[in-house]
Amino acid sequence: MRKVQSLADLQSLRDEFRAEFCPADVKKVQVKIAMATCGIAAGAKQVMNHMVEKSKELGLDIDFTQAGCMGYCYAEPTLEVSVPGRESVVFGYVDETRADEILTKYIQNNELVEGIIPVNYETTD
Amino acid sequence: MATYNKHILVCGGSCCTSGNSAQIADNFKSTLAEKNLSNDVQVIQTGCFGLCDQGPVVKIMPDNTIYTHVKPNDVRRIVEEHIEGGKKVEDLLYVNPITGERVEDNKEPNKFHKKQIRIALRNCGVIDPENIKDYIAHDGYMALAKCLTEYTPEQVIEVVSASGLSGRGGAGFPTGKKWASSARAKADQKYVVCNADEGDPGAFMDRSILEGDPNSVLEAMAICGYAIGADKGLIYIRAEYPLAIERLKIAISQAEEMGLLGDNIMNSGFNFHIELRYGAGAFVCGEATALIHSMEGKRGEPTFKPPRTSEKGYNLKPTNVNNVETYANVPIIITKGAEWFSSIGTANSKGTKVFALAGKVNNVGLIEVPMGTTLREIIYEIGGGIKDNKKFKAVQTGGPSGGCLTERHLDIPIDYKSLTQAGSMMGSGGMVIMDESSCMVSIAKFYLDFTVPESCGKCTPCRIGNKRLYEMLDKITKGNGTMEDLEHLRNLSVVIKDTALCGLGQSSPNPILSTLDNFWDEYVEHVQDKKCRAGACKDLVQYEINPAVCVGCTACSRNCPVEAIKGELKKPHQIDNSICIKCGTCITKCKFNAIRIK
Numbered sequence: 001m002r003k004v005q006s007l008a009d010l011q012s013l014r015d016e017f018r019a020e021f022c023p024a025d026v027k028k029v030q031v032k033i034a035m036a037t038c039g040i041a042a043g044a045k046q047v048m049n050h051m052v053e054k055s056k057e058l059g060l061d062i063d064f065t066q067a068g069c070m071g072y073c074y075a076e077p078t079l080e081v082s083v084p085g086r087e088s089v090v091f092g093y094v095d096e097t098r099a100d101e102i103l104t105k106y107i108q109n110n111e112l113v114e115g116i117i118p119v120n121y122e123t124t125d
Numbered sequence: 126m127a128t129y130n131k132h133i134l135v136c137g138g139s140c141c142t143s144g145n146s147a148q149i150a151d152n153f154k155s156t157l158a159e160k161n162l163s164n165d166v167q168v169i170q171t172g173c174f175g176l177c178d179q180g181p182v183v184k185i186m187p188d189n190t191i192y193t194h195v196k197p198n199d200v201r202r203i204v205e206e207h208i209e210g211g212k213k214v215e216d217l218l219y220v221n222p223i224t225g226e227r228v229e230d231n232k233e234p235n236k237f238h239k240k241q242i243r244i245a246l247r248n249c250g251v252i253d254p255e256n257i258k259d260y261i262a263h264d265g266y267m268a269l270a271k272c273l274t275e276y277t278p279e280q281v282i283e284v285v286s287a288s289g290l291s292g293r294g295g296a297g298f299p300t301g302k303k304w305a306s307s308a309r310a311k312a313d314q315k316y317v318v319c320n321a322d323e324g325d326p327g328a329f330m331d332r333s334i335l336e337g338d339p340n341s342v343l344e345a346m347a348i349c350g351y352a353i354g355a356d357k358g359l360i361y362i363r364a365e366y367p368l369a370i371e372r373l374k375i376a377i378s379q380a381e382e383m384g385l386l387g388d389n390i391m392n393s394g395f396n397f398h399i400e401l402r403y404g405a406g407a408f409v410c411g412e413a414t415a416l417i418h419s420m421e422g423k424r425g426e427p428t429f430k431p432p433r434t435s436e437k438g439y440n441l442k443p444t445n446v447n448n449v450e451t452y453a454n455v456p457i458i459i460t461k462g463a464e465w466f467s468s469i470g471t472a473n474s475k476g477t478k479v480f481a482l483a484g485k486v487n488n489v490g491l492i493e494v495p496m497g498t499t500l501r502e503i504i505y506e507i508g509g510g511i512k513d514n515k516k517f518k519a520v521q522t523g524g525p526s527g528g529c530l531t532e533r534h535l536d537i538p539i540d541y542k543s544l545t546q547a548g549s550m551m552g553s554g555g556m557v558i559m560d561e562s563s564c565m566v567s568i569a570k571f572y573l574d575f576t577v578p579e580s581c582g583k584c585t586p587c588r589i590g591n592k593r594l595y596e597m598l599d600k601i602t603k604g605n606g607t608m609e610d611l612e613h614l615r616n617l618s619v620v621i622k623d624t625a626l627c628g629l630g631q632s633s634p635n636p637i638l639s640t641l642d643n644f645w646d647e648y649v650e651h652v653q654d655k656k657c658r659a660g661a662c663k664d665l666v667q668y669e670i671n672p673a674v675c676v677g678c679t680a681c682s683r684n685c686p687v688e689a690i691k692g693e694l695k696k697p698h699q700i701d702n703s704i705c706i707k708c709g710t711c712i713t714k715c716k717f718n719a720i721r722i723k
Contacts, residue, residue, distance in 0.1 A: 001379070001382045001383050002383075003382075003383060003384030004266070004270075004383050004384050004385060004391055005384075005391060005392055006270075006274070006391055006392060007267075007270040007271065007273075007274045007275075007391065009391070010261070010266060010267060010270045010391065011267075013261055014261050014262060014264065014265075014267070017258040017259070017261050017262035018262045020258065020262065021252075021253075021258065021259045021262040021263075022262055022263070032250070032251075034250055036249075036332070036333050036336040036337060036368070037332065037336060037366075037368045037369075038329070040368070065253050065259075066253055066254075066255070067249070067250045067251060067252060067253060067254070067337065068248070068249040068250050068251075068252075068254050068333060068334075068336050068337015068338060069246070069249050069250055069333040069336065069337050069491055070249070070250035071246070071249075071250065071490045071491040071492060071493075072172075072488070072490050073483075073489045073490045073491060074487070074488050074489045074490060075172065080250075086186075086187060087186055087187055087189075092172060109128070109129075110128070110129050110130075111129055111167060112129075112132050112134075112167055112169045113169075114169070114170075115172075116134060116169065116171035116172060117171065117172040118134070118136070118171055118172060118173070118174040118175070118184070120173070120174060120175030120176075120239055120240065120241060120507065121239050121240075121241030121242065121243050121492075121493065122239045122241070122242055122243070123242075123243040123246075123247050123251065124242065124243060124244050124247050124457060124461070125247070125263075
């Protein structure tokens with residue numbers, strides 16, 4: 001990675017990374033998994049590995065990201081699914097079975113599955 | 126196969142469920158079936174929407190519509206008018222509490238009033254904490270760049286002061302004032318220290334920030350270094366946070382690689398290096414002077430202030446010590462401005478506070494609310510109410526240094542001042558909710574049990590005084606207390622508060638004083654009636670099987686670890702209280718609620 005030279009340089013890097021990490025027009029399905037210590041302890045890592053494998057099997061092209069705490073301790077492991085053209089949905093209590101349902105039912109067929117957590121906070125951007 | 130084009134989300138949180146949301150979901154399903162729409166519209170129950178005062182709540186996707194106060198007989202209207210007719214049902218639409226308008230389209234999430242605002246946690250759960258590019262994509266290091274190119278160090282401190290940010294570690298000292306004092310100090314070397322020694326039982330705010338967004342803390346420390354004239358930063362973190370440590374290390378090396386930490390940052394001539402220092406997990410090391418001694422390789426013991434660490438800190442050089450959450454607020458204050466930040470919160474406490482909401486609430490979690498939010502909003506809306514529909518009894522804030530507040534404190538807008546006035550404190554953000562099954566004397570004993578071994582032993586009031594407090598509480602919970610003990614308990618608490626050397630000792634009697642004030646009757650019951658109304662003090666309760674309810678299934682006797690339960694199959698059983706250890710196994714095993722605590 002090259003060194004940032006100035007404020008303007010940082011701004012252009014930001015725009016470049018924005019296109020990569022949070023584009024205005026999302027084309028690919030994104031799955032973010034809450035992976036703080038507590039999420040991992042509740043099984044988030046296994047769920048993510050499982051989903052990566054399973055999505056390959058199903059021929060789904062998905063971006064998986066490990067993120068930090070989403071705050072829903074009561075429902076770990078939790079993950080957020082963003083499908084282009086749909087409002088993103090947070091699912092809680094995700095085990096391998098539910099992960100499969102999320103892939104085959106929700107992502108492939110737009111059928112919601114149990115465990116939806118309505119986001120009850122706003123985030124400052 | 127069904128190809129849904131609409132989804133009806135019915136809140137299945139406990140408040141909405143008690144408002145008959147299951148019936149609402151059923152009605153939707155049957156009405157849709159009747160109209161042959163079952164393959165187009167899916168009905169599903171979700172978790173809590175956090176709009177408990179307006180439940181039952183129904184959301185229609187993808188139309189961005191939220192309906193509130195929905196009754197089972199509203200379902201037909203919603204299906205016919207909205208789903209079939211494409212016209213939203215005006216009188217059920219969610220009302221924005223600020224504008225008073227019914228919100229037809231919740232596309233803009235900010236139009237939709239939410240109890241929580243994530244500022245310190247803004248990137249947690251959003252970005253990949255192990256990839257600095259993701260942080261930069263979310264305006265990361267822009268605040269540092271702005272400071273280095275547009276602000277003088279004095280101006281940075283002015284912005285932080287004007288924002289009203291204060292120490293999130295618990296005491297609430299104004300951050301700008303602290304920075305100014307370190308900036309004023311003259312020395313050849315100064316330090317910026319991040320206190321990540323989160324030690325309150327049940328608190329995990331700082332860990333979550335470090336694990337979810339480590340770069341925001343690094344950026345803030347560099348900003349602080351620029352403001353006070355320090356080129357070295359140290360993060361004091363407990364070794365029992367391995368993931369936070371790993372992610373901090375990754376973040377530091379990526380930031381160095383990109384020239385966002387290190388020498389001559391962004392060609393400004395400003396140098397800033399950050400290193401980690403590990404703590405062994407002693408509670409007292411969260412106290413600034415003890416923390417610094419521990420970093421120096423000495424015993425983690427506090428020393429008398431003044432001199433403050435901002436004048437003589439690490440290696441006797443001026444050192445600015447702030448906690449993780451405090452730092453996490455800094456970059457966004459710089460980018461969005463002091464005015465924006467100070468517009469959130471109350472007259473004397475600005476911004477938000479992160480709490481680890483735990484205990485007997487339905488939705489335990491990490492929450493961030495504006496200062497001035499009431500305990501009632503936190504417990505009943507964000508927390509989704511008390512578990513198992515039990516009765517609320519108390520809320521403990523501030524960990525071992527805080528106190529227990531009651532029903533009558535539920536509507537106080539919480540900030541540093543109001544919590545202290547009520548006899549508790551903000552603390553670092555642990556918030557434990559208790560219901561009627563919690564014994565307040567035992568709670569006080571629990572916190573003292575924590576404090577006694579955590580006392581460093583340097584000063585007598587804390588080392589010996591807390592031990593004596595614990596012994597008295599132990600005596601009371603065993604049914605041997607006297608009214609004189611209660612008097613001694615209060616007197617000794619006050620003496621320790623007045624005479625202990627550091628914050629740990631000065632605040633350790635708070636759990637006792639607040640419960641004496643708010644739950645005096647319970648103490649008296651323990652002493653005079655030898656009774657524990659919560660049934661938590663084992664020496665004061667007896668277990669009893671109700672012969673009218675017991676069916677003699679033997680589940681209790683088979684699971685009793687001490688064989689205290691006898692009885693024939695299909696006949697009521699009996700408990701021998703001289704053997705019973707009151708472990709509660711029989712109560713959890715009994716399917717008929719036949720076992721009572723007397």
